[in-house]
Amino acid sequence: MCGIVGVTGTDRSLSILIEGLKRLEYRGYDSAGVYVNDLHGHDYLIKRPGRIANLEAALTDDINGLAGIGHTRWATHGGPSEANAHPHYSSDNRFYLVHNGVIENYAQLKKEYLGEVTFRSQTDTEVIVQLVDKFVVENNMTTEAAFLKVLRLISNDSSYAFVLMDREQPDTLFVAKNKSPLLVGLGDGYNMVGSDAMSMIKETKKFMEIGDHELVIVKPDHVDIKDFTGNDKTRNPFEVDIDANSADKGAYPYYMLKEIDEQPAVMRKLVQQYFGDSDQPQINEELLKSMAESDHIYIIGAGTSYHAGLVGSRIFERLCGVPTSVHISSEFAYEQPLLSKKPFFIFLSQSGETADSRQVLVTINENKWPSLTITNVDKSTLSREATFTELLYAGPEIAVASTKAYTAQIAVEAILAKAFGEFIGNPEAKKFDVKHQLGLVANGMQAITDSKKTLEEVAARFLSKPRNAFYIGRGIDWTVSLEAALKLKEISYVQAEGFASGELKHGTIALIENNTPVIGIITQDRTAGLTRSNLDETEARGANIITIVSRHLAQEDDTIVLPDVDQMLSPLLSVVPAQLLAYYTSLGKGLDVDKPRNLAKSVTVQ
Ligand code: AGP
Numbered sequence: 001m002c003g004i005v006g007v008t009g010t011d012r013s014l015s016i017l018i019e020g021l022k023r024l025e026y027r028g029y030d031s032a033g034v035y036v037n038d039l040h041g042h043d044y045l046i047k048r049p050g051r052i053a054n055l056e057a058a059l060t061d062d063i064n065g066l067a068g069i070g071h072t073r074w075a076t077h078g079g080p081s082e083a084n085a086h087p088h089y090s091s092d093n094r095f096y097l098v099h100n101g102v103i104e105n106y107a108q109l110k111k112e113y114l115g116e117v118t119f120r121s122q123t124d125t126e127v128i129v130q131l132v133d134k135f136v137v138e139n140n141m142t143t144e145a146a147f148l149k150v151l152r153l154i155s156n157d158s159s160y161a162f163v164l165m166d167r168e169q170p171d172t173l174f175v176a177k178n179k180s181p182l183l184v185g186l187g188d189g190y191n192m193v194g195s196d197a198m199s200m201i202k203e204t205k206k207f208m209e210i211g212d213h214e215l216v217i218v219k220p221d222h223v224d225i226k227d228f229t230g231n232d233k234t235r236n237p238f239e240v241d242i243d244a245n246s247a248d249k250g251a252y253p254y255y256m257l258k259e260i261d262e263q264p265a266v267m268r269k270l271v272q273q274y275f276g277d278s279d280q281p282q283i284n285e286e287l288l289k290s291m292a293e294s295d296h297i298y299i300i301g302a303g304t305s306y307h308a309g310l311v312g313s314r315i316f317e318r319l320c321g322v323p324t325s326v327h328i329s330s331e332f333a334y335e336q337p338l339l340s341k342k343p344f345f346i347f348l349s350q351s352g353e354t355a356d357s358r359q360v361l362v363t364i365n366e367n368k369w370p371s372l373t374i375t376n377v378d379k380s381t382l383s384r385e386a387t388f389t390e391l392l393y394a395g396p397e398i399a400v401a402s403t404k405a406y407t408a409q410i411a412v413e414a415i416l417a418k419a420f421g422e423f424i425g426n427p428e429a430k431k432f433d434v435k436h437q438l439g440l441v442a443n444g445m446q447a448i449t450d451s452k453k454t455l456e457e458v459a460a461r462f463l464s465k466p467r468n469a470f471y472i473g474r475g476i477d478w479t480v481s482l483e484a485a486l487k488l489k490e491i492s493y494v495q496a497e498g499f500a501s502g503e504l505k506h507g508t509i510a511l512i513e514n515n516t517p518v519i520g521i522i523t524q525d526r527t528a529g530l531t532r533s534n535l536d537e538t539e540a541r542g543a544n545i546i547t548i549v550s551r552h553l554a555q556e557d558d559t560i561v562l563p564d565v566d567q568m569l570s571p572l573l574s575v576v577p578a579q580l581l582a583y584y585t586s587l588g589k590g591l592d593v594d595k596p597r598n599l600a601k602s603v604t605v606q
Pocket of ligand 1: 600
């Protein structure tokens with residue numbers, strides 16, 4: 001959701017900006033723009049609606065610079081257009097600003113200070129750049145002082161990552177953030193800022209964190225950090241170990257297919273990372289002690305991560321015997337339930353940047369409650385701000401539809417539950433050989449991804465035409481049906497629902513008509529027969545039935561048969577056919593599988 005890149009101190013600035021923006025494409029966007037300045041009085045601003053390719057097509061050979069800012073915009077205030085695209089600039093063409101986030105009090109600031117100004121866009125961002133200009137020109141303030149004054153006027157509930165440039169100090173990037181992600185990248189003789197490390201990874205592995213409510217001045221040869229009262233702060237850089245090539249698509253037509261296929265390797269990597277040569281998971285003992293002091297585990301997440309939490313809660317309760325509840329972060333943030341006396345919080349987030357989840361973590365930290373973030377992105381905001389972090393080791397996930405992060409989240413939850421259950425002496429944990437099971441899961445995933453042809457045919461036959469579809473199941477199969485339906489709706493635009501199969505007859509069965517696809521997930525001994533009966537009820541009303549069934553429960557006419565693993569880990573397998581069904585349905589409709597409409601990979605606004 002909006003990507004930002006900035007650079008100062010190199011004649012490769014324009015290409016660094018474009019490369020960075022391309023690496024941020026996964027976040028979702030609908031327009032793009034760059035501003036570059038050659039430090040000798042020439043500057044260029046180019047913005048285009050649509051893809052970065054449109055922006056590149058508009059770049060002529062004479063456009064170059066030694067410093068600049070770039071932006072991919074995901075529309076919030078005003079539709080996607082050249083006028084609403086960033087960078088935004090002041091009426092006198094002196095200041096240029098890119099922004100990720102939402103300024104909640106922009107209308108009030110506009111009314112109070114900028115009544116005379118003619119605006120070129122409908123954005124909240126333009127208000128900020130015009131306001132900086134006003135304070136510099138009318139109040140004779142320095143740019144730094146004016147920017148600081150504007151930052152103090154922005155309401156606390158707003159979110160922003162800003163990079164501001166001033167034509168009169170063209171080698172300087174004025175940077176600030178609140179809630180939205182932004183990092184400094186330290187190059188050799190030049191410096192950068194970017195929404196994530198991947199956007200700068202071709203240039204450097206050395207980064208510097210930016211805290212909320214800090215003003216950061218980035219020059220080619222140094223970086224100054226101050227708090228909002230003007231006090232200097234010091235900060236050590238950190239290094240990240242990411243392979244710049246791991247985010248490439250290789251021979252795959254879409255990232256999503258590559259990421260689905262990577263799942264067996266991710267399972268094996270997790271075993272290697274968390275077990276090494278041991279049979280016991282290697283988990284930070286301080287984390288286990290902190291969990292042991294709690295009386296209730298609260299799992300917080302959004303979208304797919306929330307769905308992974310629904311599976312995880314069942315695993316924690318079985319292996320650890322500790323009550324575990326799961327909450328949608330955007331709900332928890334504003335309707336906090338009555339909590340137990342000693343809560344422990346687990347945040348699930350692939351990106352580690354989701355604003356809704358971060359909002360909850362802010363409250364958790366205010367109350368000094370312990371927390372763990374399970375994320376794919378080391379040093380991401382949720383990782384930095386939680387007490388503990390455990391990583392997913394899934395490699396960059398670029399497709400908007402999350403696949404390998406979901407299965408990695410469940411696997412890490414299972415590894416943690418095993419370690420914690422044993423730490424507190426729960427016999428169920430001792431009995432459960434998660435290392436062996438994850439090996440079986442990896443092989444099972446491989447077998448499913450090897451049978452793509454069947455899934456492509458099922459998608460073409462049953463899912464290409466209908467407007468609606470249902471995934472149904474009971475217990476843990478129901479939680480997978482929620483994730484399966486989310487996959488289908490987000491990339492193929494089929495209105496799909498995941499449903500507890502026993503609930504159908506209480507209302508929803510009224511929606512079943514001739515040829516409505518109903519996909520049953522059946523992996524649990526206790527509920528298999530009941531879900532089959534519920535499928536029969538829909539078939540009797542005209543539905544087309546598709547079944548995803550564990551081998552030991554399979555019948556002759558089942559559609560997709562899954563290898564057997566421990567039933568608690570069956571979601572790691574049953575979700576894979578659903579991911580592939582969504583992929584082939586989207587592909588068959590000629591849609592952009594990796595970048596579905598209206599969606600962003602990293603949802604950094606609330
Ligand atoms: C799922 O395919 C979506 N991309 C979305 O639901 C995602 O899981 C959600 O936005 C949470 O993201 P996070 O894991 O990065 O916090």
